[in-house]
Amino acid sequence: xxxxxxxxxxxxxxxxxxxxxxxxxxxxxxxxxxxxxxxxxxxxxxxxxxxxxxxxxxxxxxxxxxxxxxxxxxxxxxxxxxxxxxxxxxxxxxxxxxxxxxxxxxxxxxxxxx
Amino acid sequence: xxxxxxxxxxxxxxxxxxxxxxxxxxxxxxxxxxxxxxxxxxxxxxxxxxxxxxxxxxxxxxxxxxxxxxxxxxxxxxxxxxxxxxxxxxxxxxxxxxxxxxxxxxxxxxxxx
Numbered sequence: 001x002x003x004x005x006x007x008x009x010x011x012x013x014x015x016x017x018x019x020x021x022x023x024x025x026x027x028x029x030x031x032x033x034x035x036x037x038x039x040x041x042x043x044x045x046x047x048x049x050x051x052x053x054x055x056x057x058x059x060x061x062x063x064x065x066x067x068x069x070x071x072x073x074x075x076x077x078x079x080x081x082x083x084x085x086x087x088x089x090x091x092x093x094x095x096x097x098x099x100x101x102x103x104x105x106x107x108x109x110x111x112x113x114x
Numbered sequence: 115x116x117x118x119x120x121x122x123x124x125x126x127x128x129x130x131x132x133x134x135x136x137x138x139x140x141x142x143x144x145x146x147x148x149x150x151x152x153x154x155x156x157x158x159x160x161x162x163x164x165x166x167x168x169x170x171x172x173x174x175x176x177x178x179x180x181x182x183x184x185x186x187x188x189x190x191x192x193x194x195x196x197x198x199x200x201x202x203x204x205x206x207x208x209x210x211x212x213x214x215x216x217x218x219x220x221x222x223x224x225x226x227x
């Protein structure tokens with residue numbers, strides 16, 4: 001079975017540039033989550049969607065970050081403009097309905113902003 | 115100034131021994147708990163979960179114990195193997211938080227051959 005697919009796996013860009021991270025959740029999953037992982041703060045939830053609708057974006061750091069889910073099989077996380085402090089590993093995860101199903105993670109995008 | 119990263123607790127065990135990784139969760143209203151394993155360069159991988167109406171659940175070589183009285187969760191790995199070396203995270207979920215999980219800081223397990 002295909003798991004959560006993220007692209008790109010690695011991204012290196014200069015500060016000020018726009019960065020777009022992509023995620024394809026597991027087919028049939030209703031929930032999609034974006035996380036950021038750093039040594040300083042560990043794993044942080046940025047935003048999550050249910051049936052393509054954003055439910056909780058309280059973890060989004062600031063207006064430079066935005067996320068969309070135009071359909072059930074695709075989501076993007078965009079940073080514009082990017083800053084060096086945005087360097088981190090960004091994970092996407094998906095899960096089934098709310099009756100207690102675990103989230104399944106992709107292998108992440110390692111983002112470096114120079 | 116110098117940045118300081120999270121200092122992960124570390125557990126070092128001999129191959130073949132049993133490992134016990136502990137987690138204190140934060141919210142007494144949490145009713146669903148998950149253990150994840152994260153290897154270097156990969157995303158967290160689901161290991162086992164448990165609902166709050168249970169005290170114990172067993173999988174293949176793993177057992178999760180839940181003590182709601184003291185808000186404590188543990189993961190036991192039997193006959194630990196070098197491939198078990200990774201960072202292990204516990205996560206908690208509350209029924210009224212949809213699918214939202216709160217993750218612990220993680221424990222690094224190192225298996226010596």
